[in-house]
Amino acid sequence: MVSSERDLPDSFDPKTGRNIKWSAELGTETHSTPVIAGGRVYIGTNNGHPRDPREVGDRGVLMCFEEKTGKFLWQLVVPKRDEDIYFDWPKSGIASPVTVEGERVYLVSNRGEVLCLEARDGHVLWRFELTSGAGIWSHDAAHSSILIHGDHLYLNSGTGVDNTHKRLRTPDAPSLVVLDKRTGKILARDDEHIAPNIFHCTWSAPSLGKVNGRTLLFFAAGNGIIYAFEPLSMPPSLFTNPSIHQSNNPQIHPATLQKVWQFDFDPGAPKTNVHKYNSNRREGPSNFYGMPVLYEGRIYAAGGGDIWWGKNEAWLKCINPAGTGDITTNGLVWSYPLEKHVMGTPAIANDLVFIADCGRAFHCVDARTGQACWTHEINGEAWASPLAADGKVYLGTRSGNFYIFAATREKKLLNLIELGDPISSTAVAANGVLYVATMSRLYAVKKESR
Numbered sequence: 001m002v003s004s005e006r007d008l009p010d011s012f013d014p015k016t017g018r019n020i021k022w023s024a025e026l027g028t029e030t031h032s033t034p035v036i037a038g039g040r041v042y043i044g045t046n047n048g049h050p051r052d053p054r055e056v057g058d059r060g061v062l063m064c065f066e067e068k069t070g071k072f073l074w075q076l077v078v079p080k081r082d083e084d085i086y087f088d089w090p091k092s093g094i095a096s097p098v099t100v101e102g103e104r105v106y107l108v109s110n111r112g113e114v115l116c117l118e119a120r121d122g123h124v125l126w127r128f129e130l131t132s133g134a135g136i137w138s139h140d141a142a143h144s145s146i147l148i149h150g151d152h153l154y155l156n157s158g159t160g161v162d163n164t165h166k167r168l169r170t171p172d173a174p175s176l177v178v179l180d181k182r183t184g185k186i187l188a189r190d191d192e193h194i195a196p197n198i199f200h201c202t203w204s205a206p207s208l209g210k211v212n213g214r215t216l217l218f219f220a221a222g223n224g225i226i227y228a229f230e231p232l233s234m235p236p237s238l239f240t241n242p243s244i245h246q247s248n249n250p251q252i253h254p255a256t257l258q259k260v261w262q263f264d265f266d267p268g269a270p271k272t273n274v275h276k277y278n279s280n281r282r283e284g285p286s287n288f289y290g291m292p293v294l295y296e297g298r299i300y301a302a303g304g305g306d307i308w309w310g311k312n313e314a315w316l317k318c319i320n321p322a323g324t325g326d327i328t329t330n331g332l333v334w335s336y337p338l339e340k341h342v343m344g345t346p347a348i349a350n351d352l353v354f355i356a357d358c359g360r361a362f363h364c365v366d367a368r369t370g371q372a373c374w375t376h377e378i379n380g381e382a383w384a385s386p387l388a389a390d391g392k393v394y395l396g397t398r399s400g401n402f403y404i405f406a407a408t409r410e411k412k413l414l415n416l417i418e419l420g421d422p423i424s425s426t427a428v429a430a431n432g433v434l435y436v437a438t439m440s441r442l443y444a445v446k447k448e449s450r
Contacts, residue, residue: 001293001347003389005429010392010404011415012434012445021433021444022070025049027061029091030439031141031383036430037100038119040073041065043425043442044107046093051075060094060110064122067431070444076122078109081138086163087112092141099146099153106181108144112136112158114179126184130157133186136173137162145205145291147217149231152187153179154208154217160201165309166275171196175221176206176257178232188232188255190219192262198222199274199285200306209294211321216260218321220288220301224269228260228321263319264328265303277310284311290345290385294321295367298333300346302355307341314338316346316355316363318370334370338363344385344426347393349407354393356382362395362403364411374411378403385426394434396423402436 012019028048035042047059051072060078065071081088088110096108104125105117114128130136139160147154159173174189175198194202204220208231217229232255266286270277277284287310288303299321304314318333339359347354352373353365358381364373380399387394392414393405400419406412421438428435434445 001345001385001387001426002349003387003429005389005432007432007447008390008392008429008434009445009447012417012443014419014443019445019448021446023441023443024063024065024070024072026063026437026440026442027093028440029093030437030442031092031095031143031424032437033097033426034428034435034437034442035098035100036067036428036435038103039067040119041067041435041442041444042098042100042105043437044094044096044098046091047077048091049440052077058090060088062094062098062107062122065442074122076117076124078111081111084163086140087138088142089140095141095143097145099148101148101181104181106146106148106153108142108146108155108158110142112138112142114146114153114155114184116181116184128179128184128186130177134174134177134189135170137168137170139201143203147206147208148181149208151181152232153181154206154231155179156202156205156219158202159195160198160222161275165200165278168195168198175202176217176219176229177254178257186254188257190227190229190259191256192221192227192259194221194223194225197271197274197285199224199287200309204288205291207291207294211294211297216321217257218292218294218299220265220292220303222287223271224264224266224286224288224303226263226265226292226299226301226319228262229257230260232257261321261324261327261331263331264326265301265315265317267328279309281305281310281312286310286313289343293346293348295348297322298367300348300353300367302338302342302344302346304338304342307343307358310341312340314340314342314357316342316353316365318367336363336365336370336372343383347386347388349388352407352409354386354388354407356384356386356395356397358382362386362405364409373409376405376411376413380422383424387427387429389429394427394436396425396427396436396438398422398424400438
């Protein structure tokens with residue numbers, strides 16, 4: 001949620017075209033964040049505005065555009081699951097962002113499949129089905145941002161409740177899985193028995209960083225607990241039989257990720273029989289949507305009650321990740337209360353933490369002390385994360401408002417742009433251009449030459 005890009009715009013106007021390099025039509029619902037790599041722009045959407053007359057009806061779609069011009073290059077169209085609408089929510093499209101390495105594009109589709117694509121044309125090189133291959137139970141819209149470390153892919157499994165919202169049909173399902181990036185074979189999983197206590201679903205993606213020289217994986221699980229694991233160190237050949245070519249082959253027995261520590265984000269909340277608190281807005285368990293962020297040797301995470309089914313309480317917390325075992329008590333550095341449910345990942349720059357919540361508040365918090373520097377009332381719920389770049393902070397809301405603040409301790413609203421279409425997606429900066437996606441359109445925004 002932080003970019004080193006410079007000379008980014010502090011205003012733009014789609015109506016007049018000011019500072020608009022190009023724009024492109026998407027579907028009618030776009031919850032994915034654009035990713036720019038290798039001269040291409042990738043973004044997930046739905047099939048609300050079909051580009052292929054042969055593909056009609058509800059679909060998940062990954063679109064690929066030329067970075068310089070916005071020219072449409074290709075799309076991947078994925079059929080919806082039709083067993084149950086809670087497996088693959090109608091019209092939600094592909095909500096996951098891609099991860100690009102070289103000429104390979106990695107993606108979790110709306111069907112809960114991990115896909116490896118060719119960047120030039122979207123051809124599928126391999127496919128791993130999380131439902132059958134990892135034993136998970138998809139819920140709503142699959143949302144996984146894949147982390148690459150060496151030859152391994154790390155991703156949240158997306159496992160959750162069934163259509164009753166009160167039952168986990170796969171209580172042994174993993175929440176965090178590891179695949180071989182070359183073949184799609186499953187290599188490892190967590191064994192923390194998280195699934196029975198998941199309140200809604202597994203939304204948060206893993207992050208990675210070094211603590212006192214030691215590389216750790218950080219993962220915020222659907223049971224309201226943040227974990228640190230050791231990443232895999234052995235080559236994939238030691239985990240699987242190289243003669244097995246099917247990604248979902250039951251002969252493959254995943255290794256177990258080794259836990260280093262755990263931190264209970266909401267220690268006063270119930271940890272068992274959690275679904276009796278469904279629709280209770282006063283008390284109940286916590287969960288996460290955004291990722292944990294490592295900054296200057298500390299972990300920052302935002303979480304709390306579920307936006308659809310849970311309590312209104314939510315927090316931004318700072319954790320010391322240097323311990324082992326249960327660090328719930330000793331690991332807490334500070335806690336900052338938010339207005340309401342929180343969906344985003346914190347953006348941290350110059351010792352300032354920026355986070356927005358669904359209480360229609362945008363917060364700037366001192367990263368070291370947890371004290372508020374300022375807050376600002378925003379129009380609409382914030383489902384997106386803020387982006388800090390070029391001395392500015394960018395944020396879109398579900399009301400279609402796009403805010404640009406100065407990334408400073410003193411509050412300064414630089415611009416408010418009304419785009420007239422809800423925004424779920426986080427803004428992205430690349431090569432001097434700011435990319436802003438509404439539900440139905442992608443804008444490439446660049447300062448005009450003077």
